[in-house]
Amino acid sequence: MKKELIRLENVSKSYDGELILDDLSLTIHENEFVTLLGPSGCGKTT
Numbered sequence: 001m002k003k004e005l006i007r008l009e010n011v012s013k014s015y016d017g018e019l020i021l022d023d024l025s026l027t028i029h030e031n032e033f034v035t036l037l038g039p040s041g042c043g044k045t046t
Contacts (some may be wrong), residue, residue: 002029 006028009016013021020043036044 002031011012016021 008026011021011024038044
C-alpha cells in the first residue's frame, strides 16, 4: 500500500464572500503526480 502524503477531507473555502471550494476531499499518495489546470489569472497559485 502506498503511503499517504496529503489528505484533505471536506474542505470548503470562501474568498471575498464567494465560495471557491465546497466539500473538497483529496488524497495524494507517494509517487503520484497532481496537476492543476486552468486559464491564466484564475488563481491556480493562490
